Amino acid sequence: MSLDFEPVDDLTGPGETKSNLDVLARLFPDAVIDGTVDVEALRDLLGESATATGAEAFGLRWPGMAEARRLSTLPATGTLLPQTEQSVDWNNTRNIVIEGDNLEVLRLLRRGYTNKVDVIYIDPPYNTGNDFIYDDKRITSQVEHETVAGHRDEEGVLQTGAGSDRAQDRRAGASRHSAWLSMMYPRLLVAHHLLKETGVIIVAIDDTEHARLKLLMDRVFGAENFAANVAWQGSGRNDARFTSAGIDYMLIYAKSRMKLVQEDVRWTEKKAGGSEVAEAARKAWEESGHNPAAATEALKNWWRNAPSDIAKGLGGSRGYKEIDENGRVFARGDLRSPNPRENLMYDLPHPVTGLPVRMHPNGWVYSQETMARKIAEGRILFGQDETVSPRYKRFLDELEDQPIRPVFEQDRAAAGLYLRRLLESDVFEYPKDHTVLAKWINAVTESNSDAVVLDFFAGSGSTGHAVMDINATDGGNRRYILVQLDEPVDKDGYNTIADITRERLRRAGRQIPSKQSPDAAPIDTGFRSYRLASSNVKPWDGTPDQLDLLEAVDNLVAGRTADDLLVEMMLRMGVELTTPLETREVASGLLYNLAGTLFAYFDTDITIDRANEVAKALAAWRDEDPGDADTTVVVRDTAFVDSATKLNFAAALKQAGFTTLRSI
Known part of the structure; x- marks a missing residue:
């Protein structure tokens, strides 16, 4: 029996490269040798279903696609820092707002939220030329792009031809579309993991990328899982040349359309008026x-x-x-x-x-x-x-009720006016109408009062607002997870769009009681705020400072707290962020209890006497409400005064019946 504390950062999660390799090894052991895949053997095992190398295939392709796909399989390296001062009702709420790049955040959430999200709604940048700010460092250089796209010959000479201006436009347009697709692709791949088998994703888009997004969604979710192409006609333009335009779309895909059909799922709405x-x-x-x-x-x-x-x-x-x-x-x-x-x-x-x-x-x-x-x-x-x-x-x-209509008219100006009045500021242009989102979220979840709703392009927070409004209507317990990049705005006291997101949710939450009957049960109008940051654990870089044993005693980044470390441990071990938490003071430190299935103790300078005291407290607390699930104990890797104390602590825990020991 091993007495080692297995490092948390050695674990892997669904969709990550090592996890994918493990799945292949279980399914096709003959094709995985010494941790590497024998592609030829795998192709033989798949038979005629495998595409030959270099074979032509139908589907969307673009320069940078392979690298974008690879990004979805990388494990997260960062963490989320809790921002209690930015939050509302931290101890009781189950809603979450996260500030930071959504690709890394999605990778962080993947371990704890795979197959747990009921509906994803996103309103990504429409790629109109001035709204694209995501840069995942994965797009090829301009020369490489032009070569892959066929705009340069074998000698590397740019082929412009007689229509050089048009050729330049085509190159720029192709590069812009490729960058947008490479931004969307890994995010959608990770999102696919998060959805339940009965889950649904709704993606808002306009004419600029509608066709390419449809093909991309076919690739990620499967063309057979396409559910609807919703057209939202807003107010048109009187000076438009061809049509009045003003149309936005919502492409809707199921994780498994067959599963929805088997369960006789029907998306309905009340007849109007x-x-x-x-x-x-x-x-x-x-x-x-x-x-x-x-x-x-x-x-x-x-x-x-x-x-x-x-x-x-x-x-x-x-x-x-x-x-x-x-x-x-x-x-x-x-x-x-x-x-x-x-x-x-x-x-x-x-x-x-x-x-x-x-x-x-x-x-x-x-x-x-x-x-x-x-x-x-x-x-x-x-x-x-x-x-x-x-x-x-x-x-x-x-x-x-009637089947929900895939075409509707609603002036989008009303949403902007509403937000200006709510925030008392004209700080955010073109917010999505939360009443429209509420209608569609409620429809595709079949009014599931416990639905988990994710939006990783949160903007002003319309999705969170919509979730609270639906709960106010029927007393539901739906919860939201919003992710918004810390994009600067520096206007009317708001530094970033994430600041606007949080303030909208605060103000909307304060209005909720006025929408309910006096005898209605209170609903969750709070949220926990987190900020994306680098890991709490110092990376090993082999510098003289880190080789100094005195410097290596504390492996945490300066200024980080035990609460910060707890959140990173939860993310790496796949524990939901709103899991019920209790704490007790034990041996001059804080002992964390996450719903009785996971205990954590991050204090340092633990002696044998303190270690014995912690081990007894752990066993006693576990035995107060014993469950069937395995109980995990996590400690800091550098918590003990010496290795002997660490081994004695592990032995005491094993003797008390704890089978899973981790360190961070």
């Missing part, structure tokens, strides 16, 4: 003193005076203009059968004259038995005599 009409009817009913005729007239008058643009948006609620004796809004529906059926053709007597009412040639929509039940329920509205065909009484509060 139901809530607006219901509110108008409620006011009419109260103001009429519960008089059905007066309330109906008031509701019809509301419809007549509704502005045309509002009336247009009420869609399927258009026919609901009457109020019955119980204050319920209803519309008159057809009772005819869609197809001629003999068993649906029968006499239906008028309740007053007793004579058969006029029947449609196809017959009735209901059987005789069902029709009798509907009449007893008061759902059939007869005319003054048998010459008038009866109608079906359809209530507004029973308005059925």
Whole structure:
């Protein structure tokens, strides 16, 4: 039995190079020899399904693609530093906001959040020429790009031809598209790992990169998992040359479309306008003193005076203009059968004259038995005599859902106005409309009240705002993870866009209670803020300073805390950042307990006596609520006064039943 503490940084996670190699070794041991892949052997094992070297294949290709793919497999080298002073309700919230480059952050999250995210929404840079700021140091040089793209001949001479200006434009355009694709590719590959099998990703885009993004999504998620291409028509331009434009798109892919079909997943929305009409009817009913005729007239008058643009948006609620004796809004529906059926053709007597009412040639929509039940329920509205065909009484509060529409109109200017009022500053241009995001997030998660939502191009924080609004509506426990680059803005007191993100969430969270009923349960309006940084552990570089044993006693970067180290340990070991945490003071240091499955002790200068005290405290705390899962203990690599103390501590833990020991 080994008494060693295995270094945390020796571990690997899903999607990383070593993990991929391990998977191949398990599946095809004959193709992995001494930790390297025999590509020819692997091709033989795959048979006709393997593409021969140099074979032509259908799909998107661009210069720099291979390097971009490789970036997705690299393990993260950084960490996240907790920013409690920037956070809201740190101890209780399960929402997360992270400031830093999203590729490294995604790699950090991969170990703890693989197969745990329900929906990803991202609004990446549209690559219009002035909004592309990501640089992952993976794009080839201009000369290399021109050579791979075929713009230089074998001697390296630039082939411009007669149309040199156009050729220059083509080269610049190709390079720009390649850079954008190489930025998106590794991020989407890591995102694919994070999604559940029933998960969905929504990517906003405009015409500039729509076609290339569609092909890229086909490559990463599989063309068979394409779900929808949503068109959002905003306000167009009156001075446009060809069309008024103003369209954004949302490409939607499932992690496994087949899985969604097997589980009979359906993305629906309420028919438009139901809530607006219901509110108008409620006011009419109260103001009429519960008089059905007066309330109906008031509701019809509301419809007549509704502005045309509002009336247009009420869609399927258009026919609901009457109020019955119980204050319920209803519309008159057809009772005819869609197809001629003999068993649906029968006499239906008028309740007053007793004579058969006029029947449609196809017959009735209901059987005789069902029709009798509907009449007893008061759902059939007869005319003054048998010459008038009866109608079906359809209530507004029973308005059925409909498949969500992939094309819609909504002016995007309203989102900008809302954010300016919320922040009291015109600091962020063109934010995404959080009401639109709420609608689509709710639809693709089938109103899952516990959904985990990720946005790694967070911008002003519209996605987090949307999640809180959905929770406020139905009392759900959805949570968000937002990642935003610390892009400078230096405007109105905001240093970076991440500052804007956090402030929007603070202010939106403070408004939430006003949207809830007085007796509604409180929802999570807080967030934990983190900042991407280099590892807390000093890298080994072989310099004389590090060779000095006195310098090597403390392996942490100056200024970092035990809490910082705890977060890095959680990320490297695949523990979710919002895992419940308890602490106790033990042997003059702090003992961390993460949900009873992982304990950490980062104090230093541990003697044998202190080590024994910590070992006893660990066993006692574990035994207070013993579980079936293995319990891990993590310590600092340089925590002990000597190696003998470290070995004695490990032996005491093993004797107490702890089987997994790690060091950082």
